Amino acid sequence: MSVRRLASEQPESFAFTPENLVWAEKQILKFPAGRQASAVIPILWRVQEQEGWISEPSIRFVGELLDMPFIRVLEIATFYTMFLLAPVGRKAHIQVCGTTPCALRGAGDLLKVCRSRIHAEPLHVSANGDLSWEEVECLGACVNAPMVQIVPDTYEDLTVESFNTLIDDIEAGKPLKPGPQVDRFMSMPVGGQRVLVSAELYDGSMIGQGAGLAAAKDAIAARAKAAEEAKLAEEAKVAEEARAAEAAKADPAPAKDPVAPAVEIQGEADKEKVPNQVDQSKPASDPSVRPDAGKVEVSQSGKKD
Ligand code: FES
Numbered sequence: 628m629s630v631r632r633l634a635s636e637q638p639e640s641f642a643f644t645p646e647n648l649v650w651a652e653k654q655i656l657k658f659p660a661g662r663q664a665s666a667v668i669p670i671l672w673r674v675q676e677q678e679g680w681i682s683e684p685s686i687r688f689v690g691e692l693l694d695m696p697f698i699r700v701l702e703i704a705t706f707y708t709m710f711l712l713a714p715v716g717r718k719a720h721i722q723v724c725g726t727t728p729c730a731l732r733g734a735g736d737l738l739k740v741c742r743s744r745i746h747a748e749p750l751h752v753s754a755n756g757d758l759s760w761e762e763v764e765c766l767g768a769c770v771n772a773p774m775v776q777i778v779p780d781t782y783e784d785l786t787v788e789s790f791n792t793l794i795d796d797i798e799a800g801k802p803l804k805p806g807p808q809v810d811r812f813m814s815m816p817v818g819g820q821r822v823l824v825s826a827e828l829y830d831g832s833m834i835g836q837g838a839g840l841a842a843a844k845d846a847i848a849a850r851a852k853a854a855e856e857a858k859l860a861e862e863a864k865v866a867e868e869a870r871a872a873e874a875a876k877a878d879p880a881p882a883k884d885p886v887a888p889a890v891e892i893q894g895e896a897d898k899e900k901v902p903n904q905v906d907q908s909k910p911a912s913d914p915s916v917r918p919d920a921g922k923v924e925v926s927q928s929g930k931k932d
Contacts, residue, residue: 737790
């Protein structure tokens with residue numbers, strides 16, 4: 628966690644070089660009258676580029692230049708960790724992100740390297756005056772954690788080995804490669820791009836063909852048709868069930884008394900007995916044998932009389 632305080636030792640005064648003063652006045656003219664305070668960040672940045680850090684006299688100078696209360700300039704200078712509040716290493720001031728994603732990916736090991744190679748304490752310059760370091764909060768490159776910032780660039784995907792190499796290169800004055808220190812471009816997957824890799828996407832051969840668009844339209848239409856068919860089938864099923872329920876309510880089937888199997892068997896046996904119960908000694912015309920006998924006379928010819 629960085630503590631944002633002005634350095635205990637401060638210079639007597641601060642003044643822009645004539646060139647920087649002309650540049651600062653141009654910045655102020657970019658804003659409407661009464662809004663010159665909007666130029667505070669670029670002007671503080673120019674102070675840092677000129678001096679290497681932001682001193683208390685430079686904060687007063689900027690406040691007077693922009694007609695701002697000093698406290699407001701101090702608030703801005705102490706809020707942003709890109710503004711350095713103490714003299715730093717001649718060759719580099721290394722800001723190590725110590726926030727959670729970087730901490731989980733090894734920022735603690737990078738801080739150990741800083742303590743052993745630069746200085747045991749943050750914001751102290753190394754013995755040869757080349758380097759200094761401090762721990763800062765998230766610098767917005769979490770996806771490439773762990774990382775450090777050496778204003779104005781960031782160095783990401785660091786390991787103890789690659790961080791040591793970075794420090795060696797700074798000491799030796801070699802050119803540095805900002806960004807990821809592994810085989811990836813920006814925050815793409817390690818090992819290279821994995822999606823949108825078809826050459827046709829980039830060689831211009833698909834321009835005006837609409838091939839991708841047509842395929843996408845077909846797939847969308849097929850999905851919509853299948854969904855509509857499933858919906859209609861479901862609606863038909865529900866309607867059929869409702870119709871059957873209505874019909875059952877309006878015309879209930881007559882309830883049948885259950886017949887015990889023994890009774891049913893007896894009934895069948897009785898049916899067989901019926902012819903044998905007729906008294907064969909009586910004529911068929913006898914009303915006791917045929918109840919309708921005598922009511923309709925049939926002639927010998929078979930015609931009804
Ligand atoms: S946590 Fe380190 S860059 Fe965000």
